[in-house]
Amino acid sequence: MPEGHSIHRLAAAFDELLAGQRIDVSSPQGRFADGARVLNGRRYEGSEAYGKHLFQHFDDLVLHTHLGLYGSWTFDGDASFVAPHAIGAPRRRIGESEELAGEITPTDVWAPPEPRGQVRVRLATNHGIADLTGPNQCRVLSAPETLAVTSRLGPDPLRADADPERFITRARQLRRPIGELVMDQAVISGPGNIYRAEALFIAGIHPWRPGNRVSIARLRTLWDVLAEHMKNGVETGSIVTTSEGEQERFYVYQRAGLPCLVCTTPIVLEEMAARKLYRCPRCQR
DNA sequence: ACGATATGAGTAT
């Protein structure tokens, strides 16, 4: 899935492609027919990403989506729609994986493609489309309802308004393992299973250590590591947490049984709160 | 044709 960095990329992409325009909103699959009718023809005012939540403002109404484990947005359009992209090469898909958009010729006459698979929502202009499949949240909210959602989220390291002290204070109050707290969106919003594993490794923290037994200094380091790597994820569109020169993308994620890149001890795979947890038994204390 | 899996999270027990 899309961790927080993907959602921030989406917000930027939508601002660039749709802001200020009237949008044709439909639900090819039909499961969002009512919402699509309400939003259809409204002006796109802007996007906001908060943790893994995306809020898209259509006049006074908000399309709130959450991609869950396997949701994704797929883009297609003519050169004016897809070509310029503030955050790197145009991507056809933002979700489980991103692919480079195919070759686009300015002279192409573009026509909207048939929806592929279960498209819950299609946002369309004359120049392009964005199709949403597999979200675990997709609904229309008022502004106050939007605030009610974000007010339950912990600070998002990718947001300028994030307060790391809120994360540190909360973590220090809880006895649950720090590995669980990093995945708890009420404690810190945006990180998912990959950033969890990798940041705890880089910060040298044992995932099962209770939050209230991780020092303030190490929690601050953990926040900084998360912020640094998630920002890199926003810029590049992919998660790579290893240092330059390293062949692997990850230190521990999906490396069960393989030698730790730092100390060669085999990486351990366990289960934590029904999710896979990877750690180095020697580097993380 | 199945079945397992996935970068998530709410609700029930």
Place this chain on the structure above:
DNA sequence: TACTCCTATCGTT
């Protein structure tokens, strides 16, 4: 801790 939701993909029969 388990079940539920949502979908595509890849491996195995």
